[in-house]
Amino acid sequence: MNADEPLPEPLTVPRPGPRSAATGTALRAPGGRLPGRDHFTAGRPERGAGNCATSHTQPAAALPHTPQRRSASRPHTARACALHAGAWWIWALGLATAASRTTNPLLLGLLVGVAGYVVAARRTDAPWARSYGAFLKLGLVVIGIRLVFAVVLGSPIPGTHVLVTLPEVPLPDWARGVRIGGRVTAEGLVFALYDGLKLAALLICVGAANALANPARLLKSLPGALYEAGVAVVVAMTFAPNLVADVQRLRAARRLRGRPDHGVKALLQVGLPVLEGALERSVALAAAMDARGYGRTAQVPPAVRHTTSALTLGGLLGVCAGTYGLLGDVGAGYGLPVLAAGLAAALAGLWLGGRRSVRTRYRPDRWGVRAWLVAGSGVAVAALMIRANSYAPAALHPPAVPLTAPELPLWPAASVLLGLIPAFAAPGPATRTPSEEDPQ
Amino acid sequence: MIRFEQVSVTYDDTAAPALGGVDLTVPEGELCLLVGPSGAGKSTLLGTVSGLVPHFTGGTLHGRVTVAGRDTRTHRPRELTDVVGTVGQDPLAHFVTDTVEDELAYGMESLGVAPAVMRRRVEETLDLLGLATLRDRPIATLSGGQQQRVAIGSVLTTHPKVLVLDEPTSALDPGAAEEVLAVLQRLVHDLGTTVLMAEHRLERVVQYADQVILLPAPGAAPVIGDPAEIMAISPVHPPVVALGRLAGWSPLPLSVRDARRRSASLKERLASSGAGVRGGAPHAAEPHIGYSGKGRAGENPPAQATGLTIRHAHLTALRDVDLTVREGETIALMGRNGAGKSTLLRTLVGTHRPTTGSVRVGGLKPHSTPPAELLRHVGLVPQEPRDLLYADTVAAECEAADGDARAEPGTCRALVDELLPGVSDATHPRDLSEGQRLALALAVVLTARPPLILLDEPTRGLDYAAKERLVEILRGLASDGHAIVLATHDVELAAELAHRVVVIADGEVVADGPTAEVVVASPAFAPQVAKILAPLPWLTVPQVRRALEARKGTA
Numbered sequence: 001m002n003a004d005e006p007l008p009e010p011l012t013v014p015r016p017g018p019r020s021a022a023t024g025t026a027l028r029a030p031g032g033r034l035p036g037r038d039h040f041t042a043g044r045p046e047r048g049a050g051n052c053a054t055s056h057t058q059p060a061a062a063l064p065h066t067p068q069r070r071s072a073s074r075p076h077t078a079r080a081c082a083l084h085a086g087a088w089w090i091w092a093l094g095l096a097t098a099a100s101r102t103t104n105p106l107l108l109g110l111l112v113g114v115a116g117y118v119v120a121a122r123r124t125d126a127p128w129a130r131s132y133g134a135f136l137k138l139g140l141v142v143i144g145i146r147l148v149f150a151v152v153l154g155s156p157i158p159g160t161h162v163l164v165t166l167p168e169v170p171l172p173d174w175a176r177g178v179r180i181g182g183r184v185t186a187e188g189l190v191f192a193l194y195d196g197l198k199l200a201a202l203l204i205c206v207g208a209a210n211a212l213a214n215p216a217r218l219l220k221s222l223p224g225a226l227y228e229a230g231v232a233v234v235v236a237m238t239f240a241p242n243l244v245a246d247v248q249r250l251r252a253a254r255r256l257r258g259r260p261d262h263g264v265k266a267l268l269q270v271g272l273p274v275l276e277g278a279l280e281r282s283v284a285l286a287a288a289m290d291a292r293g294y295g296r297t298a299q300v301p302p303a304v305r306h307t308t309s310a311l312t313l314g315g316l317l318g319v320c321a322g323t324y325g326l327l328g329d330v331g332a333g334y335g336l337p338v339l340a341a342g343l344a345a346a347l348a349g350l351w352l353g354g355r356r357s358v359r360t361r362y363r364p365d366r367w368g369v370r371a372w373l374v375a376g377s378g379v380a381v382a383a384l385m386i387r388a389n390s391y392a393p394a395a396l397h398p399p400a401v402p403l404t405a406p407e408l409p410l411w412p413a414a415s416v417l418l419g420l421i422p423a424f425a426a427p428g429p430a431t432r433t434p435s436e437e438d439p440q
Numbered sequence: 441m442i443r444f445e446q447v448s449v450t451y452d453d454t455a456a457p458a459l460g461g462v463d464l465t466v467p468e469g470e471l472c473l474l475v476g477p478s479g480a481g482k483s484t485l486l487g488t489v490s491g492l493v494p495h496f497t498g499g500t501l502h503g504r505v506t507v508a509g510r511d512t513r514t515h516r517p518r519e520l521t522d523v524v525g526t527v528g529q530d531p532l533a534h535f536v537t538d539t540v541e542d543e544l545a546y547g548m549e550s551l552g553v554a555p556a557v558m559r560r561r562v563e564e565t566l567d568l569l570g571l572a573t574l575r576d577r578p579i580a581t582l583s584g585g586q587q588q589r590v591a592i593g594s595v596l597t598t599h600p601k602v603l604v605l606d607e608p609t610s611a612l613d614p615g616a617a618e619e620v621l622a623v624l625q626r627l628v629h630d631l632g633t634t635v636l637m638a639e640h641r642l643e644r645v646v647q648y649a650d651q652v653i654l655l656p657a658p659g660a661a662p663v664i665g666d667p668a669e670i671m672a673i674s675p676v677h678p679p680v681v682a683l684g685r686l687a688g689w690s691p692l693p694l695s696v697r698d699a700r701r702r703s704a705s706l707k708e709r710l711a712s713s714g715a716g717v718r719g720g721a722p723h724a725a726e727p728h729i730g731y732s733g734k735g736r737a738g739e740n741p742p743a744q745a746t747g748l749t750i751r752h753a754h755l756t757a758l759r760d761v762d763l764t765v766r767e768g769e770t771i772a773l774m775g776r777n778g779a780g781k782s783t784l785l786r787t788l789v790g791t792h793r794p795t796t797g798s799v800r801v802g803g804l805k806p807h808s809t810p811p812a813e814l815l816r817h818v819g820l821v822p823q824e825p826r827d828l829l830y831a832d833t834v835a836a837e838c839e840a841a842d843g844d845a846r847a848e849p850g851t852c853r854a855l856v857d858e859l860l861p862g863v864s865d866a867t868h869p870r871d872l873s874e875g876q877r878l879a880l881a882l883a884v885v886l887t888a889r890p891p892l893i894l895l896d897e898p899t900r901g902l903d904y905a906a907k908e909r910l911v912e913i914l915r916g917l918a919s920d921g922h923a924i925v926l927a928t929h930d931v932e933l934a935a936e937l938a939h940r941v942v943v944i945a946d947g948e949v950v951a952d953g954p955t956a957e958v959v960v961a962s963p964a965f966a967p968q969v970a971k972i973l974a975p976l977p978w979l980t981v982p983q984v985r986r987a988l989e990a991r992k993g994t995a
Binding site: 008010011012013079126127214216231234235237241242249250252253254255256257258259260261269273281284285286287288289290291292293294295296298358359360361362363 | 522526542551790
């Protein structure tokens, strides 16, 4: 750049600047190393899988000014040892599949117990690990709602043990088949309870996966073309707690103005400032992300771009047609091959689309023996339960009419216990130090 | 390294340029400090370096900014990632991922750095910034200083040649600020990174600067030069410089150490003025401090906490705190971030219910008193004064405040005129500067005439002029008999204003006593003047000035 060179015309940018003129730019190779630090050898040796399960604590902090007492002792699973997030999800979905195949309350209870034990044994102290309690409560709410519906709207189950007769609301002719109030039978309630329990068990299994696997890490395993969607989800997930904190702060501020801080009105009046705050934060985050290289793309030939679009669209169409064929009566023959071809095309499209992204991945989760064991145990539970449906359907679905005490079928129960494998196979969280255990 | 050629910036909705006539060069490997009053265009200048101005904010940029040879007009911020790293005042607004290690890797992932190189650079950066023990921690659980270091680390991993920082230490306690500054020092000295930094708290940073750029007013051309030369003319300057100017030292000292070495004669003059030294008298010599420490504790002191413990879930925020606030007394609550200062203030306004122990405000239990009644006994200006303001004009805000406090119409507006002269009724509270907004929130709180006023971090984001104005206002209130409690990291403010300092650590009161005693005894909380003149008991420049004037008077 020459100093005598005349200055260029002013650069004017219209206000909604950030995204309007997104242009693809050739990738510059990242250059430069820290001067004088080239002798630095690459990171510490990876810990083998063998010592991952052993607990370890962090050494005391070195910096004098840091308030480290709290921080150094917080337990966590070290990254090198962390299980692939996908393994946890496969395990949990396996348990959920098993739960969906039975209404036996004893088996469902066993499934919930298995999931709960593994969570208790293997969850870390990270914020997302605390969500398990919320899912448990949600399960109870689901059961409650199912029971209330059975009481108020009656139940199609013919029962003989009348518990109570509610006054029935007379309904017009066109609403025949709907009943409000009337007899409440024990059979109807038991049926509703089993049904609700099944749904609750499903939810709790998903909650277990949520508590054990960092959702953000799962998104990191997505193909490159879906990276942007993954970022959006991660950002949204970190925004939600901020939003809740904002609402609490602003409600507390209402109190300072001498206005009541409870009630619907208070919540509504803080709505606007909360939204304003959220908007400001998103603009700040967008600026930060832009400054940190978000959205850098590689130049790809137009032919590749068009192929990508064609493959993705065609693949999705194929998936739709194939699924329709499989589910419908007519196309059972061509359903499966079309679905397979569609999936293949869509995956190829995603893979090609990933070439536009210049991103690399930092320390992706590795799929090791432990991951196989954890995922395998979930798949085994699901498979065995599906199989049990063929040899012991009665035990898996205890009848509500006539009322009988459900029995615990031996083999399905034993197969559910396979789901406990992760409690021993997965790497454990670091132990709590004494100062963490006893705040006093 | 950074070159500005005839740069001026005009935003779309204003006629006058926010920044004008910038024509200077920041050489490679220097720590360059950007100073100036609020609204002088510091953030805009920093934004032009990272390309966020005008690409992201909109507006018109005249002239040319080049960073490491790249023109920011043709390179968008994302294409400058590998030469410029930007960190703002609020690190939380900067984080994209949720754990420390991922955050450090994020920028490199965007650039497509090879995995092996990424791994090596992350390990280097963890060591460089002392973050190794925190590598797997969720970012939300870190302290303020740790978060700021992670934010700096996250831009360092792409090996930028230039680091741009907007008020990196303003929100931090003195200890955490030193942590961050030590890291910056190391970057400049060991790695030759060029650092361009704006900061209000000059007492923390000016001694580290190689060059200072002074932006005297909005749109005015900046002055660049040697820190001591610029400080001699700068309208914003730290107490050490003020003391140096007062004593006529040349060249001006910028660090406490330099000043101490020159202070022998000043100390002699002060010691011989005699009157000031005996019995902590420098305070008594000040007109505003009529308070003698024996204020009426009476039946119902403005606030009283006995054995107060607050526990949230697993965390004990306050433990066995005893505190009595007397009429007309100003108390500074100090301690690191997260020590429990804000919790104590919020408990006094009834946001938290004591787990054990009791708290009384004017004889009432704050947590079970209706807000409308409590308003007459205590008022809190929160850390973000904007939280208190709902209306879209100053006039509407005042009307609402009169209604809330059931005060006579016009009460609040009269207070606003007093605290914030020259603000029109139609102004939107959002358009006020940081200091003006604080004054407006204070006026709203004062409308109900509470005997106890609480302020949480009032000087965050204020420049020296706004701070001086705040000190005047608060002194006025204290002499009217209001009790004031401020939670603050600002040792200079505490020294200037407080009769008593209470230091809180980990939820417990670890020191409670007259300002001069508590503050001088602590290396972290001592104001600069106290450090320079130790063991003499003067804490602030105005005290020294008065002592010298008194001596002249008697001589």
